[in-house]
Every structure is written in structure tokens, then in C-alpha cells.
Amino acid sequence: MGKKWLLIATTAMGLESVAARELKDLGYEDLKVENGKITFPGGPADICRCNLWLRTADRLRLQVGAFKAITFDSLFEQTKALPWADLLPANALFPVTGKSHKSTLHSVPDCQAIVKKAIVESLKAHYHQDWFQEDGPMFKIQVAVEKDWVTLSIDTSGDGLHRRGYRRLHNLAPLKETLASAMILLSRWTPDRPFVDPFCGSGTLPIEAAMIGQNIAPGFNRTFVSESWPLIEKEYWERAREEAEDLAKYDQPLTILGSDIDHKMVELSEHNSIEAGFSGLITFKQMQVADFTTKEANGCMIGNPPYGERMGDEQQIKTICQDLGSLYKNYKSWSFYFISSFEQFESFFGRPASKKRKLYNGRIRTDYFQYFGKKQAD
Numbered sequence: 001m002g003k004k005w006l007l008i009a010t011t012a013m014g015l016e017s018v019a020a021r022e023l024k025d026l027g028y029e030d031l032k033v034e035n036g037k038i039t040f041p042g043g044p045a046d047i048c049r050c051n052l053w054l055r056t057a058d059r060l061r062l063q064v065g066a067f068k069a070i071t072f073d074s075l076f077e078q079t080k081a082l083p084w085a086d087l088l089p090a091n092a093l094f095p096v097t098g099k100s101h102k103s104t105l106h107s108v109p110d111c112q113a114i115v116k117k118a119i120v121e122s123l124k125a126h127y128h129q130d131w132f133q134e135d136g137p138m139f140k141i142q143v144a145v146e147k148d149w150v151t152l153s154i155d156t157s158g159d160g161l162h163r164r165g166y167r168r169l170h171n172l173a174p175l176k177e178t179l180a181s182a183m184i185l186l187s188r189w190t191p192d193r194p195f196v197d198p199f200c201g202s203g204t205l206p207i208e209a210a211m212i213g214q215n216i217a218p219g220f221n222r223t224f225v226s227e228s229w230p231l232i233e234k235e236y237w238e239r240a241r242e243e244a245e246d247l248a249k250y251d252q253p254l255t256i257l258g259s260d261i262d263h264k265m266v267e268l269s270e271h272n273s274i275e276a277g278f279s280g281l282i283t284f285k286q287m288q289v290a291d292f293t294t295k296e297a298n299g300c301m302i303g304n305p306p307y308g309e310r311m312g313d314e315q316q317i318k319t320i321c322q323d324l325g326s327l328y329k330n331y332k333s334w335s336f337y338f339i340s341s342f343e344q345f346e347s348f349f350g351r352p353a354s355k356k357r358k359l360y361n362g363r364i365r366t367d368y369f370q371y372f373g374k375k376q377a378d
Contacts, residue, residue, distance in 0.1 A: 003231075006063040007042040008153055009054060011178075014359045018182045019056045026053055039063065044232040047156050048240035051226070052219040055181035055212070058160050061142070061153040062087070069150045070104040072114050079118035079143075079152060085126035087154065089230050091136030094119065100145040115143045115152065137228040158225030164211075165222040166276035167202060174201060175304045179339075179361060180208045181218070183302055183368065186357065187337045191252055194299035198289045198324075200258030203269030205302055206282045210273075213254045217244035221277075255296065259287040290323040294331065297376040301327070302337040307364070321348035333376035341366045 011019045013036055020033050023040060026049065032039040038057075042050070050060050065082040069075040088094060096116045098108040105111055119141070124130060140155040162177040184205070189195060191213035197205040211218055220241070226232055258269050263286045273282050305320050306313060325348070328336050338345070341364050346352050353369040360366065 003043045004041055005043065007040055007046060007050065007156075008061040008063055008151075009038045009040075009050065009057040010059050010061060011036055011038070011057050012176075012360055014357070015056050015178070015182050018185055019054065021185070022054055022056060023050070026050070044236045045240065047226055047232060048236045049243070051157055051161070051224045052217040052240050052244050054161055055208070055218045056178050056185065058162065058178060059155055059157040060161070062156055064141075064152045064154060066149065066151045068148055069145075070148050072105065072110065075105060075111065075150060076114050076118045078150070079115050080122045082122065082152065084119050084122045087231060088119075088123060088139055089136055090123070090127045090129065091133055092139050093134045093136060094139045094141050096141045096143060098143040098145070101147070103145040103148050105145050105148070105150075111143050111145060115141065137230070138225050139229070140225070156224065156226040158223070161219065163222065164218050164276070166207060167204065167272050168275065175204045175339075175361065177204055177208060177218070179359065180204045180304075181212065182359070183337060183339060184209050184212055186368065187300055187302055187335065187370070189300040189302070191254055194255040194257070194294065194296040196257045196259070196292070196294075196299060196301045197303050198259050198287070198292060198301065199303045199305050200260045200269045200284065201265055201304070203258055203272045203282070203284070205304070206256050206258035206269065206284075207273055207276045207278060209256055209302075210254060210276070210278045210282055213256070214249045214252045216248050216250075220244050220248075254281060256282045258282060258284045259292070260284075261286070261288045288323075289320055289327070292327060294334075297333040298373065299331070299334045300337070301334060304339050304361070305342075307341045307366075317342050318344070318348045321345055322350070325350035328371055331373070333373045335373040336369075336371040338369050339366050340369065345369055 009019055016033050016038060020031050020038050023031055023038060028040050030040055047060065067078045069078060096112045098112040100106050100108050100111060123132060142153050144151045164177055195209045200206055227237055260266050266284045266286045269284045306317060324336065339359060339361060354372040355370040357368040359368050
């Protein structure tokens with residue numbers, strides 16, 4: 001069976017159940033879902049697969065240990081007792097970051113320093129050396145203290161998993177790729193249905209939809225920090241990438257439209273779409289919401305309309321909500337999904353949402369308004 005560890009997929013608040021469903025679809029069971037994280041058993045092959053495939057998780061961590069500690073002595077001794085040398089080579093570069101919430105050990109800098117010192121002592125005993133160069137592969141260690149419970153873990157991802165590698169250019173308030181994917185997965189959109197984003201910005205929603213529609217692993221075009229770790233053999237990464245290549249459906253036809261009132265955003269979306277490898281597959285056009293028309297049935301419109309964070313925008317937001325409500329009335333077989341922090345969204349849309357879900361767009365608390373269409377027979 002090989003090595004088994006505890007892995008932690010971290011998520012933004014509100015996305016835990018979406019990421020848990022992704023893990024189940026990848027074949028993982030025995031999931032423990034908590035606020036902002038899902039813990040599950042896995043080995044080296046699973047670190048590779050989950051980093052490549054998870055669309056809605058922020059990053060994947062390897063748990064080294066967890067214990068209760070209310071004194072710095074206890075934190076030091078229990079950290080030192082963990083099998084660090086099983087994971088870290090003698091030349092490992094291992095910075096320690098930390099966070100503490102509602103805990104006796106509330107000084108994060110002290111926790112970080114003590115954990116670092118304890119790991120060094122543990123490695124000294126194993127490698128029989130007094131000095132560590134730290135010029136080898138990166139192992140970012142985190143000490144997280146929550147209600148006196150300490151979790152020590154190592155980041156396996158490197159850059160956050162939202163960094164797919166295609167969005168080198170973006171607009172001022174971009175939707176995170178992980179949240180965009182979650183919005184699409186929550187809509188239960190399928191690749192045989194039309195997909196429209198009327199506020200495409202830098203193209204994140206249409207590009208994520210294309211990746212989901214063609215079953216392309218979101219991490220396929222990027223690297224991960226754990227690729228340099230001696231404890232994960234290269235063949236695990238090769239196998240995971242081969243699996244991703246085999247499962248991709250590059251010939252799956254898709255009808256995806258991204259539009260925006262700003263022609264600069266349309267150009268930006270087109271650029272990012274080409275970077276993602278979807279040249280010609282996604283249509284982008286300059287258009288305002290009210291001008292949308294279609295002959296297609298059973299479509300899915302998903303968007304991130306402007307929120308009116310600046311003064312003077314409120315009338316524009318109200319108008320957009322009314323325009324969206326009119327489209328919903330006219331296209332009864334279409335389903336509409338919008339994320340917004342505008343509290344009067346439903347009243348200006350003209351009806352309450354079929355379903356509403358609280359999500360966070362960065363630090364902004366938003367609602368995900370879901371309006372279900374009446375499916376039309378083909």
C-alpha cells in the first residue's frame with residue numbers, strides 16, 4: 001500500500017461541501033469536513049492527483065501531527081517527538097508560518113520560533129549533525145492553533161491552487177478561479193447546455209466552464225512545490241499527469257459565451273482564453289446585459305455582476321438586476337446564477353431566488369442567488 005498520511009484540503013468558507021463532493025468524485029472516502037478544511041487519508045499518489053484535480057480547494061496540506069498544547073514547553077516537546085526526518089531531507093528549506101485563534105498560546109511569532117527550534121532538534125537527533133544548510137527543496141510548515149488544539153502541516157501546493165497558470169492578466173476585481181469553479185459546480189451545469197457569463201471581466205467563469213466541460217485537470221499546466229520532494233517519486237507525478245491527459249475530453253463541443261460592456265475586458269478575456277488553450281472554443285463579445293438574445297433552450301447564465309462598492313453605482317446595479325429579471329422572464333427554460341453583495345438583488349430582479357447560498361468573494365460576504373429554469377423538452 002505504501003505510505004499513508006493525513007491530507008488537508010483547505011477551502012474558502014462556504015465551499016467545504018463543494019470540495020468534499022469533488023474529493024468523493026475522485027474516489028476518496030473517509031472525509032472529515034470542518035470549517036475551511038477537509039481532512040482525509042492519502043499517500044504520495046494522492047498528493048499528486050488532488051493537486052492536479054481539485055478545482056475549489058485553496059491548497060493541499062500534509063498533516064504531520066495534531067495535539068493539545070497550552071504551554072510552550074508542551075508545544076516544543078510534542079513537536080520534537082513527531083517524525084520530521086521521515087519527511088524532511090537534511091538540506092530541506094523549512095520556513096514556519098503560524099496562526100492562532102481562541103487559544104492560550106496566542107503569540108504567533110513565539111509559536112513559530114518554538115516549532116522551528118523543535119524541528120531542528122528532532123532533525124539533529126536523526127541526522128547526527130548540528131547545522132542545517134537549508135538550501136534544498138522547500139517544505140513550508142504551518143503551525144495552526146485553534147482552541148488550544150495544535151495542527152502542524154506542510155504545504156504540498158506552493159502557489160495557491162487558484163493559480164491555474166492561464167490568468168497572467170486580470171481586471172481590478174477578479175473572481176478567484178476556485179470560487180468561479182464552485183459557482184459552476186453548484187449550478188450543476190453540464191457541457192451539453194449553453195453557458196453564458198454576461199459580466200466576463202477577465203474571462204474566469206467561461207474559462208473554468210470550458211475546463212469543467214472538457215474534464216481538464218485545473219492544475220495540468222502548472223507545477224507544485226512537492227514535485228521537488230524526495231519522498232514523492234517522480235513516477236507518481238508522471239502517472240497523475242498521464243491520467244489527467246487520458247481523462248481530458250478535448251473534442252467535447254461546447255457553447256460558451258462571455259460578454260462584457262467594456263471592450264477592454266472582452267480583449268482581456270480573449271487573451272486569457274488563448275493562454276488557457278481555448279482559442280476559438282469560447283466566444284467573447286462586447287454587449288450589455290439587456291441586449292442578450294438566444295434561440296437556445298435549457299441554458300445556464302452564471303455571473304458576477306458589479307456590486308456597487310463605489311458611490312454612484314447603485315442605480316446601475318438596480319438597472320442590471322432589472323435587466324436580468326427580464327431575461328429570466330423571457331427565457332423560461334434557462335437557469336440563472338449570480339453572486340452579489342447587493343442586498344436588494346432579489347427585489348430588483350423581481351422575484352425571490354429558488355435557492356440562496358452564502359459565499360465569500362475574497363473578504364466580501366455575498367449571496368449566490370440561484371434561479372432554476374423549467375427544463376424544455378428537446
